Amino acid sequence: MKDTEDTYSFYEGEDAVGAACLIRDSWKVLVVDDDAELQRATKSALAGFVFQDKELQLLFAFSAAEAKQVLCDNVDIAVILLDVVMEDDLAGLNLVKYIRDELKNRFVRILLRTGQPGIAPEKSVIVDYDINGFLEKSDLTIQKLYTAIITCLRSYRDITDLEKVNHALAEEFQRRLEAEKAASQQAQQAALGLAISQIMHGAKNILNALKGGKYLIDSALKNNSLDLVKQGWDITKIGISRMETLTGDLLSLSRFNKLQLNPGSVNSLIVEIVQSYEINHTCTECKPIEISIEIDESLPEVMFDQYALHTAVLNLLSNAVDACKDKIYPEDDYDGGHVSVRTYTCGDGCATIEVEDNGCGIKPDEISRVFNLFYSTKHTRGNGLGLSITQKIIKEHGGNIDVFSEAGKGTKFRIKLPHIKNRTFRTSKK
Structure with a gap:
C-alpha cells in the first residue's frame, strides 16, 4: 500500500493475524488477505481512525475459509477489506457470493483490494458482484483508504439505522394488529x-x-x-x-342472509301490507289511527324478496302506529294520529318507499341509535330488533334507509331500492 501524503511504520508489537482490538463501542472491520505484511500495514494505517466518535475494531483472516468463520462469529461486521486472489484466483469473489447469497448479509460493505486487477477487472466486478468499492493495491494511499472506509461506514450506518426503523415499525404494526385483534x-x-x-x-x-x-x-x-x-x-x-x-x-335477524329475489311490484306489496295490518289491528281508541296510501303508478319493477321486504315495511308501519298511540293530541286536533305510506320514483331512479307519521317523534340524541341492535325508544314495550332487522333487509337488497324526525311532531322513514335497470341482482337458489 503506497503512501504519498505521510510516512508510517509497520506495527511491530503482538502478532496481528487473527487478533482483534477489543473496543466496546466501535466499528468492526474485517481484513481478508493472505499477505501478512499488507495486514500489518493496514493495521498501522488505520491506527487512531475514528468515525462518529467510534474507533475501528479490526478483525483479520488469511483466507476465504478463515473469513467465513469470522463472519459467522461476528454478524455485525460493518466493512470488509477483501483480497481477490488467495486460495485460488477467485477466492475473494466467491466469498462475496457466499456473504450475499448464503449468509443473506446485505448490510456489510465490501471493498475489494486487488494487486492483480487483470484477474478481476473493476468494471466486470462492479456489474457482476454485489460489492461497494474497488481498490488497486498498487495505487492505494492512506487517504484513499480512509475515504473508502468512511464512505462504506456511512452507508452501513444508514442501512442499519433504516433496518432498525423498519424493525421497530414492524413490531409496532404487529403490536397494533394484536391489540386490534384483542379489542375486536x-x-x-x-x-x-x-x-x-x-x-x-x-x-x-x-x-x-x-x-x-x-x-x-x-x-x-x-x-x-x-x-x-x-x-x-x-x-x-x-x-x-x-x-x-x-x-x-330473532329468526328474521338470522335468516335474511340469502334473499329470494324476484321482479315484482312494490305498490302491490304496500297495498297488501296496509290492508292486512288494518284488518288485524283494529284501533279501539276514540280517535283511531288513520293509515293512508299514496301510490306512484309509474314506479318501476324492483327485484325483492317478498317475505323480507314485507317484514321490513311492516316493522316501519307498526312503529309509526305505536308512535301515534304514544302521543297525546290536543283536544282541538280532530284528526288525531295519522300514518302515510307512499311510493314514488326519486331523481336517481330508485324506487322509494316512505312511512311517515305525526306521532311523538324521536329525540335528537336517539336518532343516530335507532338502528342499533337491541336499542328501542319504546323501552319495555319493544325488544330493539325491528329497526335493526329492517336496515339489514334493505341493505341486503342493495338499498338504503334514512330517518327524519322531530320530537313531538312525527317521524319519516325513507327506503330507496334500485330498480331492475339500475342494478343486476343474483337470485339465491333454494
Missing part, C-alpha cells in the same frame, strides 16, 4: 354478552306477564270467577303475542 374479540364477546342479556331481559319480561296471567287464572279457578279468567287470559295473550314477536324477530 373483546368487542365481539361484549356484543354477544349484550345480545344474550337483552334477549334474556325481554324473555324475562314476557315470562313475568305470563306468570301474572297464570296467577289470575289460578285465582279465578279457585274462586270460580269468570271475570278473573278473562283478565288473566287477556294478560296471557299479550305475553304470548310478545313472545311470538321476539322469536319471529
Whole structure:
C-alpha cells in the first residue's frame, strides 16, 4: 500500500493475524488477505481512525475459509477489506457470493483490494458482484483508504439505522394488529354478552306477564270467577303475542342472509301490507289511527324478496302506529294520529318507499341509535330488533334507509331500492 501524503511504520508489537482490538463501542472491520505484511500495514494505517466518535475494531483472516468463520462469529461486521486472489484466483469473489447469497448479509460493505486487477477487472466486478468499492493495491494511499472506509461506514450506518426503523415499525404494526385483534374479540364477546342479556331481559319480561296471567287464572279457578279468567287470559295473550314477536324477530335477524329475489311490484306489496295490518289491528281508541296510501303508478319493477321486504315495511308501519298511540293530541286536533305510506320514483331512479307519521317523534340524541341492535325508544314495550332487522333487509337488497324526525311532531322513514335497470341482482337458489 503506497503512501504519498505521510510516512508510517509497520506495527511491530503482538502478532496481528487473527487478533482483534477489543473496543466496546466501535466499528468492526474485517481484513481478508493472505499477505501478512499488507495486514500489518493496514493495521498501522488505520491506527487512531475514528468515525462518529467510534474507533475501528479490526478483525483479520488469511483466507476465504478463515473469513467465513469470522463472519459467522461476528454478524455485525460493518466493512470488509477483501483480497481477490488467495486460495485460488477467485477466492475473494466467491466469498462475496457466499456473504450475499448464503449468509443473506446485505448490510456489510465490501471493498475489494486487488494487486492483480487483470484477474478481476473493476468494471466486470462492479456489474457482476454485489460489492461497494474497488481498490488497486498498487495505487492505494492512506487517504484513499480512509475515504473508502468512511464512505462504506456511512452507508452501513444508514442501512442499519433504516433496518432498525423498519424493525421497530414492524413490531409496532404487529403490536397494533394484536391489540386490534384483542379489542375486536373483546368487542365481539361484549356484543354477544349484550345480545344474550337483552334477549334474556325481554324473555324475562314476557315470562313475568305470563306468570301474572297464570296467577289470575289460578285465582279465578279457585274462586270460580269468570271475570278473573278473562283478565288473566287477556294478560296471557299479550305475553304470548310478545313472545311470538321476539322469536319471529330473532329468526328474521338470522335468516335474511340469502334473499329470494324476484321482479315484482312494490305498490302491490304496500297495498297488501296496509290492508292486512288494518284488518288485524283494529284501533279501539276514540280517535283511531288513520293509515293512508299514496301510490306512484309509474314506479318501476324492483327485484325483492317478498317475505323480507314485507317484514321490513311492516316493522316501519307498526312503529309509526305505536308512535301515534304514544302521543297525546290536543283536544282541538280532530284528526288525531295519522300514518302515510307512499311510493314514488326519486331523481336517481330508485324506487322509494316512505312511512311517515305525526306521532311523538324521536329525540335528537336517539336518532343516530335507532338502528342499533337491541336499542328501542319504546323501552319495555319493544325488544330493539325491528329497526335493526329492517336496515339489514334493505341493505341486503342493495338499498338504503334514512330517518327524519322531530320530537313531538312525527317521524319519516325513507327506503330507496334500485330498480331492475339500475342494478343486476343474483337470485339465491333454494
